Structure formats: structure tokens, C-alpha cells
Amino acid sequence: MRASRFHLATLKETPVDAEIVSHQLMLRAGMIRRHAAGIYSWLPLGLRILRKVEQIVREEMNRAGALELLMPSFQPAELWQESGRWDQFGPELLRLKDRHQRDACIGPTHEEIITDIFRREVNSYRQLPLNFYQIQTKFRDEIRPRFGVMRSREFIMKDAYSFDLDRDAMQRSYDIMDQAYVRIFDRFGLDYRAVSADSGAIGGSTSQEFHVLAESGEDAIAFSDQGDFAANIETIEALPQDGERAAPDAAMQTVDTPGMHSIADLASGLGVSAHQCLKTLIAEGADGGLVALVLRGDHELNALKAGHLDGVASPLRLAQPEQIKKRLGSDIGSIGPIGIGIRTYVDRSAARLSDFVCGANQNDKHHIHANWGRDCAEPEVADIRSVVDGDPSPDGRGRLRILRGIEVGHIFQLGQKYSESMQATVLDEQGKAVVPFMGCYGIGVTRVVAAAIEQNHDEHGIIWPEALAPFQLAICPINYHKSDLVRQAADDFYDGCIARGLDVLLDDRPLRPGVIFSDMELIGVPRRVVFSERGLSAGQFEYKGRRDAAAQDLPLDELTSFIEKTLSSRQ
RNA sequence: CGGGGUGUAGCGCAGCCUGGUAGCGCAACUGCUUUGGGAGCAGUGGGUCGGGAGUUCGAAUCUCUCCACCCCGACCA
Numbered sequence: 001m002r003a004s005r006f007h008l009a010t011l012k013e014t015p016v017d018a019e020i021v022s023h024q025l026m027l028r029a030g031m032i033r034r035h036a037a038g039i040y041s042w043l044p045l046g047l048r049i050l051r052k053v054e055q056i057v058r059e060e061m062n063r064a065g066a067l068e069l070l071m072p073s074f075q076p077a078e079l080w081q082e083s084g085r086w087d088q089f090g091p092e093l094l095r096l097k098d099r100h101q102r103d104a105c106i107g108p109t110h111e112e113i114i115t116d117i118f119r120r121e122v123n124s125y126r127q128l129p130l131n132f133y134q135i136q137t138k139f140r141d142e143i144r145p146r147f148g149v150m151r152s153r154e155f156i157m158k159d160a161y162s163f164d165l166d167r168d169a170m171q172r173s174y175d176i177m178d179q180a181y182v183r184i185f186d187r188f189g190l191d192y193r194a195v196s197a198d199s200g201a202i203g204g205s206t207s208q209e210f211h212v213l214a215e216s217g218e219d220a221i222a223f224s225d226q227g228d229f230a231a232n233i234e235t236i237e238a239l240p241q242d243g244e245r246a247a248p249d250a251a252m253q254t255v256d257t258p259g260m261h262s263i264a265d266l267a268s269g270l271g272v273s274a275h276q277c278l279k280t281l282i283a284e285g286a287d288g289g290l291v292a293l294v295l296r297g298d299h300e301l302n303a304l305k306a307g308h309l310d311g312v313a314s315p316l317r318l319a320q321p322e323q324i325k326k327r328l329g330s331d332i333g334s335i336g337p338i339g340i341g342i343r344t345y346v347d348r349s350a351a352r353l354s355d356f357v358c359g360a361n362q363n364d365k366h367h368i369h370a371n372w373g374r375d376c377a378e379p380e381v382a383d384i385r386s387v388v389d390g391d392p393s394p395d396g397r398g399r400l401r402i403l404r405g406i407e408v409g410h411i412f413q414l415g416q417k418y419s420e421s422m423q424a425t426v427l428d429e430q431g432k433a434v435v436p437f438m439g440c441y442g443i444g445v446t447r448v449v450a451a452a453i454e455q456n457h458d459e460h461g462i463i464w465p466e467a468l469a470p471f472q473l474a475i476c477p478i479n480y481h482k483s484d485l486v487r488q489a490a491d492d493f494y495d496g497c498i499a500r501g502l503d504v505l506l507d508d509r510p511l512r513p514g515v516i517f518s519d520m521e522l523i524g525v526p527r528r529v530v531f532s533e534r535g536l537s538a539g540q541f542e543y544k545g546r547r548d549a550a551a552q553d554l555p556l557d558e559l560t561s562f563i564e565k566t567l568s569s570r571q
Numbered sequence: 572c573g574g575g576g577u578g579u580a581g582c583g584c585a586g587c588c589u590g591g592u593a594g595c596g597c598a599a600c601u602g603c604u605u606u607g608g609g610a611g612c613a614g615u616g617g618g619u620c621g622g623g624a625g626u627u628c629g630a631a632u633c634u635c636u637c638c639a640c641c642c643c644g645a646c647c648a
Contacts, residue, residue: 012597012609013583017641037640091572092647109648143572143646151647209648317645407648444648478607514608532607542607 022453023148038145038153048470064180066131077103079112106139119424133160162439170437189465211405212451226398261333263297278358292344346379462524478532481510
């Protein structure tokens with residue numbers, strides 16, 4: 001590709017609305033452009049990268065025996081009514097009516113459609129196992145789209161669906177996908193982790209997420225520093241501590257704590273440490289009432305675990321301050337478990353405290369030296385906190401370390417949820433109709449592109465991993481438009497690269513070298529070759545890898561062999 | 572949906588308080604010079620000032636209203 005004929009649309013200034021690096025760089029490099037909240041076009045440069053991602057996914061899915069098909073975005077409401085999700089899905093499902101007033105939606109996912117295909121196409125156990133996949137546009141009407149294509153409303157996803165006769169066979173299909181995902185993420189060249197996860201709204205049991213590691217990741221994931229344990233932090237059990245609760249050593253007192261509303265205020269105001277204080281959160285109950293959730297001051301509530309408790313609204317919703325004031329008579333910041341008068345769950349770590357500090361359920365008052373079993377009843381204990389760095393690993397091996405990740409893939413065992421509700425069956429060996437077991441497997445294709453940038457960039461721009469780079473090599477002639485010598489050398493080399501099937505970008509624009517270098521670095525081409533009059537007359541060319549600190553001058557007669565070597569030795 | 576904010580040239584912004592010829596930088600276009608790290612000079616084009624209504628002799632500016640977008644929160648892949 002010649003840059004003069006490619007739509008290189010780089011921006012010098014950072015668009016003010018872009019919050020995170022990947023979004024800023026994708027706009028600056030001219031990969032994407034926004035039309036509305038969460039709605040983007042992919043310009044030619046961005047599409048090249050998207051296609052690389054898709055191609056790797058496609059090759060590995062095919063290798064794993066999955067079959068590509070393509071399903072519609074526009075989906076009739078009947079199928080969603082059959083599965084029950086027409087009512088279950090919230091406003092995230094974009095619903096519309098066609099000219100005949102028939103209800104429909106723009107697909108946020110495709111379980112209904114694939115199950116409809118399956119029940120019409122497949123009749124016999126002999127046709128199983130089966131795995132269909134597509135790479136297609138999804139639409140989810142997010143409450144708040146943000147971070148560019150990281151959380152957009154319209155996005156591209158690879159979704160695959162497996163069908164098996166029984167649970168064991170489903171497990172085998174799932175394992176095959178697990179392996180395929182490992183190959184896919186290895187080939188992307190990204191630093192990633194597979195972790196066990198919650199299956200969320202899609203349903204099903206066993207599930208695993210694939211996260212690209214990045215500081216800016218929205219998810220926290222934890223690993224054992226000794227064993228193989230790895231999981232999304234929201235699913236991890238915080239193990240009970242060994243040993244007994246210490247005996248009380250003083251009588252409870254009530255003290256004035258004016259203006260101390262946060263745990264930090266309280267700890268510094270009373271001269272105690274945060275872990276000696278109780279944090280009491282109020283959630284909405286399943287029956288419309290309120291439930292108290294008590295944690296140690298230095299711990300965070302795990303909303304997923306708390307939402308599973310008996311009597312707590314699921315998904316978890318924290319109560320509004322007015323609601324709390326009305327029911328409990330005091331403001332957030334002075335609430336505590338003693339005499340609270342609503343159902344109360346106490347986290348394991350909080351239940352082990354003695355002589356703790358807690359709100360007195362009167363504004364600006366707290367208890368000190370409070371103790372379970374003496375100043376109030378023994379607590380109802382539950383595991384409701386998020387694990388923290390250094391907690392013991394739930395598999396009993398080592399301690400947990402916590403990293404941040406961007407979820408780019410998720411594989412689930414769905415079981416019979418959809419096949420059952422939509423009455424998809426096949427005949428088994430005995431001629432009996434059986435309900436097949438399904439799995440579903442997603443990769444956020446557009447999100448992979450953004451995640452790759454989050455993980456690989458510097459102050460000059462994007463640094464593409466080899467497999468995703470829009471071009472393998474940038475040819476940067478200096479004064480291409482002025483110097484016959486330079487133009488000749490650049491053209492010859494470019495033609496040779498094209499003939500060898502390399503994907504190269506020749507920057508033949510009549511620009512100053514600084515502009516060319518900056519653009520090539522911004523768009524993240526992994527390596528560049530520079531031709532100049534000075535170098536050519538000395539029989540040299542210049543080479544620099546995108547991550548190299550400095551360029552090197554090399555003999556011209558080694559040009560082809562050198563490039564071949566760097567292309568094949570790269571990782 | 573709740574809270575906060577912003578809409579002026581492709582991008583980044585000033586002007587608004589105190590009503591009176593719509594400006595600056597970058598980008599684009601033309602010419603000359605320059606040419607190994609986002610050049611210089613000269614010139615040119617580009618605006619429903621988010622939309623509508625109102626007040627006024629006169630509205631980017633004041634008032635009302637609608638819309639869009641951004642940030643924080645709950646939600647989610």
C-alpha cells in the first residue's frame with residue numbers, strides 16, 4: 001500500500017472526549033470515527049486490524065471443527081418470547097416494530113436464533129456434536145456507552161454455540177473451545193489470563209473468562225501465587241480465618257463522632273485502624289424491605305456474592321439514602337449492626353472481630369469496644385466481601401495476587417436452558433427424543449483491538465503485536481518526491497516486498513521526515529526501513545523496530561535477507 | 572434513570588458576564604523557500620454560533636423550551 005493512496009487520517013491533537021488511551025489512539029491514528037454515543041465507523045486502517053483479529057479467530061475456530069454461518073441482526077420477538085428472555089431482558093435489548101407492527105429486536109446475542117436453526121436442521125444424534133459460529137454485529141443498548149469501542153452499543157463479536165447429546169459430551173465440546181481460545185489468544189500475541197467466572201445473565205454453570213491484562217482493565221482477577229487457581233475476583237470465596245475470636249477486653253461505650261462519616265474519618269478520628277471498624281451497608285431486600293450487610297472497614301462488598309443471599313434482591317441494589325434514613329432513623333455513616341432491627345448478614349472477617357467500632361444508629365454517634373454475643377446476638381455469618389491481595393487461595397495452595405484485566409472472551413456451558421425452553425430435540429440411538437446440551441463461546445472482536453492497544457502503547461502511539469499489525473513494515477523514504485535515487489530505491493524495495501507477498505506501507509507522501517516518522521509510530525507499524533540520499537550513497541539503509549531505542553544502519557546488499565530474518569524471527 | 576457539565580469552521584478553543592461587523596491555533600487549499608523528528612513566509616476557502624420560540628431597533632451573548640454529547644453513579648461482555 002502506498003500512503004499517498006491510503007486514507008491516513010491521523011490527528012495531532014487528542015480528542016477531548018476520549019478518556020482512555022486506546023480510545024484516544026484509535027481516534028488519533030484514524031482507525032475509527034464516532035457517529036453517536038457508542039456507535040463507530042471503522043476506517044480503512046482500523047478495519048485492517050479488525051480483519052487480522054477476525055482471521056485468527058476464524059482459522060482457529062475452523063481448526064477446532066466449528067462451522068461458520070451468519071445469522072440476522074434483526075430478530076423476531078416470537079423467538080425471544082419462547083425462550084422467556086423477551087420479558088427478562090431489560091432496556092438493553094433494543095426493541096422495535098416493523099411496518100406491520102410486529103415486534104422485533106436487534107440481536108444482543110444469538111442463542112434464540114441458533115436454537116431455532118438447530119431444531120429445524122438437526123434431527124439425529126448422528127449429527128452431533130455440532131458447533132456453529134459467526135462473526136457478526138451485536139447491538140446492546142448500554143445505559144452508558146464509553147471508552148470508545150471498549151464499551152460501545154454496536155460491536156462485533158464472534159459467537160459460537162455447541163450442541164451435544166449429554167453433559168459429558170458438552171464438557172468435551174467445551175474443552176475443545178477452551179483449547180481453541182488458548183491458541184487464539186496466544187496467536188494474538190497479547191498477555192492474557194483465563195479465569196473461572198460467574199455465568200451471569202446468559203445462564204448456565206461452568207464458565208471461564210479470558211482477560212487481556214492491562215492497568216486500565218475494568219475487572220479484577222486473582223491468581224494463586226503457587227497453584228493454578230485463577231478466577232474473576234467477583235466469584236472467589238474469602239476463606240474463614242483460622243483460630244477463635246478474641247475475648248472482649250472492655251465494656252461497650254458510645255462516643256460522639258461528629259462529622260465522621262467514612263471509615264477513614266472514623267479510624268483517624270478515634271485513633272484506631274480501619275480493620276477494627278465495621279462498615280454497614282444497606283441493600284434492598286427481595287421482599288421490598290432492607291437488609292444490612294456488615295464488613296470489616298478495610299474490605300469491599302462483593303455485590304455478586306451478596307446478591308445471592310437469601311432475602312437480598314438479586315441483582316444486588318444498595319438502598320437510597322432517603323430510604324435508609326426513613327427506615328433506620330440515622331444517616332449513612334452512623335449505621336451499625338447493634339439494635340438495627342433489620343435482617344443482618346455479617347462477613348466472616350467482620351464476625352471474627354472483638355472490641356470493634358461500629359455506628360450506633362444515631363447520627364454522629366458510634367460504639368467502641370462492641371462485641372458480638374455480648375452487646376448483640378451472635379451474627380448471621382456469610383461470605384460477602386471481595387478477596388484482597390494476600391488472601392489465601394481457595395484451593396489451599398498459596399496466596400492470591402490481584403491483577404486488572406479486560407474481558408475479551410467468555411465460554412459457558414449452557415446446558416439445556418435454551419434447548420428446553422425452545423423445544424429443540426434430537427432422536428437418540430433408541431429413537432427417543434432428547435434435549436441436547438449447549439455451550440456458548442464469545443470473543444469481543446472489536447474489544448480485542450482496543451485491549452491490544454491498552455496493553456501495548458507508548459508516548460508515541462500504538463505498538464501492535466506482530467499478528468495484529470495493519471502493516472508488517474513501513475518504508476520511509478526521505479525526500480521521495482525530490483530524490484530520484486531515494487525514489488528508485490524505495491520503489492524497488494516496495495515492489496520486491498509486494499512480490500514476496502509482504503504487507504508493507506510505502507510512505508511516498510511529499511512530507512518532511514518528522515511527520516512520516518510520527519505517523520508511522522502513531523499507527524503502530526512494528527518496524528520501519530528508511531532510505532535517504534545520505535545512506536544510499538554510503539551503501540546503507542536504516543532499520544528500526546517499533547520498540548527499539550535506536551535505529552541501526554545496515555549494508556544495502558543485506559536489505560532483503562535482513563528483512564526476511566526479522567520477519568521470521570519475530571515473536 | 573439520578574447528579575454534574577458542554578454544544579461557536581474538520582480538530583482544540585476564545586468571545587457570552589456587560590446585546591451592536593464571529594475570532595485564534597492546528598488541519599485544508601495556492602505559491603515560494605525549506606527537507607533526518609509533527610518547518611517558515613505570503614495568500615485563499617470554510618460558520619443555520621446544536622434546533623425552535625421569545626425579549627429587543629438589533630441576539631453567539633438575555634429568557635423559555637427541545638435535542639445531542641461528555642463526566643460520576645447504578646447496569647453490563
